[in-house]
Amino acid sequence: AQSVTQPDIHITVSEGASLELRCNYSYGATPYLFWYVQSPGQGLQLLLKYFSGDTLVQGIKGFEAEFKRSQSSFNLRKPSVHWSDAAEYFCAVGARGTYKYIFGTGTRLKVLA
């Protein structure tokens, strides 16, 4: 069955610290992978995506993610977190051409000043 798991419901980090949000997927075909961010009461904004090629992808707001096929993972990272990064983050997976994406349950990030 196709699924996305974000094992961390909540993560708290101090401002300036590094961040890694985990995402594991189960998908039969070669997946398209996405990370989205949602500020409270808002829609979701695309941070970055992986379709093929270089397994380390760069996104907006200084985020990056690495696709590891052997581990079925697509973890999101940021070297130094800013207070404005506090939000909920969603990982999503889908197949090429379907435009139907499966979302994880999200990780809520809290940033301490």
Place this chain on the structure above:
Amino acid sequence: SQTIHQWPATLVQPVGSPLSLECTVEGTSNPNLYWYRQAAGRGLQLLFYSVGIGQISSEVPQNLSASRPQDRQFILSSKKLLLSDSGFYLCAWGHLGGYTFGSGTRLTVV
């Protein structure tokens, strides 16, 4: 440019009342459109999607329905709301780059 509009932003409705949420897309034709519901701690649940006018696929059985009367318009409806219909509803346009989401509607059924 391509944009997606969703309204209203918030809605408080009594149990048993009807519902109509609207979503429109600008700057593209024949978009794939989606309705998601987001409940606390449960991520995003796909409710309906549409690949064209009059074409609706339902992902989960529920008290809601969807319609696509025009190419760039997608409507989420209910004849009689239940308490369990409360949540945050998101419209999305699917394309090669992923999804572009609307700003969402917070529905509270009282």
